Amino acid sequence: MKIxxxxxxEEIIQYIIKPYLSLEDIYLTNKTDYIVHKTEKFTSLxxxxxxxxSNSYITYLLRNxxxxxxxxxxxxxxxxxxxxxxxxxxxxxxxxxxxxxxxxCIEYRANLCRNIxxxxxxxxxxxxxxFKRIRIRKHKWNN
Numbered sequence: 835m836k837i838x839x840x841x842x843x844e845e846i847i848q849y850i851i852k853p854y855l856s857l858e859d860i861y862l863t864n865k866t867d868y869i870v871h872k873t874e875k876f877t878s879l880x881x882x883x884x885x886x887x888s889n890s891y892i893t894y895l896l897r898n899x900x901x902x903x904x905x906x907x908x909x910x911x912x913x914x915x916x917x918x919x920x921x922x923x924x925x926x927x928x929x930x931x932x933x934x935x936x937x938x939c940i941e942y943r944a945n946l947c948r949n950i951x952x953x954x955x956x957x958x959x960x961x962x963x964x965f966k967r968i969r970i971r972k973h974k975w976n977n
Contacts, residue, residue, distance in 0.1 A: 839851070847863070857871065865902070868902070869902075869906065872903070872906055873906055873909075873910070887907065887911065892904075892907070892935070893938065893942075895907070895947070896935070896938050896939055896942050896944045896947055897942045897944070899942075899943075899944040899945070899946050899947055900947075901946035901947050901949075901950060904946075904947045904950060905950050908950060908951065908954055909954075912932070912954055912958070915930065915931040915932050915935070916930050916931075916932050916958065917930060917931075918930055919931060921934050923937070932951060932955065935947075935951060936948060936951050936952075939951065
């Protein structure tokens with residue numbers, strides 16, 4: 835007979851098993867611990883200049899529509915991602931990384947992550963004509 839940790843009573847998990855877990859593994863127990871410990875881990879990663887979040891990790895979050903983890907990331911990195919850059923992606927030029935993430939959310943059909951971006955932009959004070967900022971260049975020479 836297999837016994838999973840979810841079948842055990844909450845008191846046994848909280849007072850007997852959880853104190854023996856390491857801080858690296860405690861975030862896997864439930865949602866509130868995940869929010870507390872992962873937020874601390876992500877902020878410590880951001881404070882160290884050498885370690886940043888890779889594009890492949892963020893794309894992985896958007897493809898699978900992991901809104902909980904994405905919300906923690908966007909709360910930490912929004913000020914840095916909203917700065918004006920010129921980012922070339924496919925045939926478009928985006929003026930900040932948030933616009934690129936919004937485009938990727940549309941491309942990967944990640945509606946939960948897109949709602950998080952839109953709510954964050956509304957709180958920040960979104961620019962009126964956000965679709966005018968995206969330029970698509972299709973200059974191809976024909977002979």
